[in-house]
Amino acid sequence: MRFDIITLFPELFDPWLSAGITRRAYQYGLMEVQLHNLRGHAEGNYRRVDDRPFGGGPGMVMLAEPLTKCLQHVQLLRTKPGPVILFSPVGRRLDQAQIQQWAQSEGAVMICGRYEGIDQRFIDAQVDVQISLGDFVLSGGEIAALALLDAVARLQPGVLGDAESHIQDSFSLGLDGLLDCPHYTRPESWQGREVPAPLLSGNHALIERWRRQQSLALTARLRPELIAQARMQGRLSPQDEEFLATLH
Helix, strand or coil: CEEEEEECCHHHHHHHHHCCHHHHHHHCCCCEEEEEEHHHHCCCCCCCCEECCCCCCCCCEECHHHHHHHHHHHHHHCCCCCCEEEEEEEEEECCHHHHHHHHCCCEEEEECCCCCEECHHHHHHHCCEEEECCCCCCCCCHHHHHHHHHHHHCCCCCCCCCCCHHHHCCCCHHHCCCCCCCCCCCCCEECCEECCHHHHCCCHHHHHHHHHHHHHHHHHHHCHHHHHHHHHCCCCCHHHHHHHHCCC
């Protein structure tokens, strides 16, 4: 799996690639990440990559030509051309289902935009997928690229200490797309707050039932649309429905 990243700030990726749990994805050769500085494909003494927008207005717009040259160079370096991702507010919001698809793919080329935007002609001609982290605006696509890489890396075998960890993550299929339940560790009593009794019982069936109910309750309160989605997809059991009925 190979991800190529076209960016004006490749140095922003260095700490993430060399620290934390997800660095194992690179040490083990499970993921390859190559960084490409866009200015290396710009012309002129100043290596200009942007210009003023037609029609006026604030900000600058990234030029189509250096982006195209860089992308062509990157695709030639790959075993076979990869899909081109642009991080943009108009894209589909990134979710765990997409992450799981990318985690099983051969990778992609990521475009990290800056300034006011990118010349639409480049987007129309070259971009396959547009992705958004949410309804807010970042200074550039680098943070969004890091988020996608991190989420994909932790799904690779051997990256997490416990291979089962990601199965119980919020939004995962292991939880039927629901939010994860609360978690507790030692001490049993902290500042007058106690660990819930079921977790101390040693009764595995009771513990699993408590965790499922907590997951259902938390999701129903904070993200009710996930409950509706799980219900439509037939992922809630009769016992789940009985418990949800008690919350009203």
